[in-house]
Amino acid sequence: MANHISYDCRPDLVGVQMSNGLTSVFVSVLVLAASALAQTDRQREFAAWFASRDQNVFGLGMVGFDIGEMPWRADTLEADRDFVLRSVEAAKGRSGWDRLGYEPREDWVFERLEAFRSLVAAFDARDAETRSESDWSLGVRPAAFTLCAVHAVYLHAYGCALCGDA
Ligand SMILES: [Zn+2]
Numbered sequence: 609m610a611n612h613i614s615y616d617c618r619p620d621l622v623g624v625q626m627s628n629g630l631t632s633v634f635v636s637v638l639v640l641a642a643s644a645l646a647q648t649d650r651q652r653e654f655a656a657w658f659a660s661r662d663q664n665v666f667g668l669g670m671v672g673f674d675i676g677e678m679p680w681r682a683d684t685l686e687a688d689r690d691f692v693l694r695s696v697e698a699a700k701g702r703s704g705w706d707r708l709g710y711e712p713r714e715d716w717v718f719e720r721l722e723a724f725r726s727l728v729a730a731f732d733a734r735d736a737e738t739r740s741e742s743d744w745s746l747g748v749r750p751a752a753f754t755l756c757a758v759h760a761v762y763l764h765a766y767g768c769a770l771c772g773d774a
Pocket residue numbers: 756757758759760768769770771
């Protein structure tokens with residue numbers, strides 16, 4: 609089983625294909641990086657949204673997504689994109705990896721982060737899915753943004769994306 613990150617409106621771009629195990633690593637390093645960088649609720653929301661792709665809650669092979677599902681808002685798109693791209697760079701800089709509790713296969717993770725970066729860089733606001741702000745494609749937006757005391761990452765509505773991997 610596997611998870612796929614796609615940009616369905618741009619079939620010319622290659623998506624991100626990952627085994628379930630690699631998906632957990634991908635989500636973890638992105639959440640660690642985004643949580644460390646986040647300074648505004650908008651940015652904390654992206655960190656928590658990445659955390660919501662949690663296979664321990666939603667099932668193995670169930671957390672793939674289309675780029676348009678991310679919590680973009682038309683009026684903040686470029687700032688949102690900048691934050692996500694900086695989070696990808698920080699993840700490639702191993703931000704918070706000491707809290708992972710294991711040594712990931714670096715080349716596999718970096719390859720997927722780079723492919724994800726390309727999709728985000730190409731994203732067009734017109735391709736954002738319209739849905740209510742509280743209704744995420746997996747679960748709901750947390751009522752408040754709270755850090756896990758163990759991992760210092762923002763929690764999704766049902767807990768910490770990293771605690772379940774321990
Ligand atoms: Zn945790």
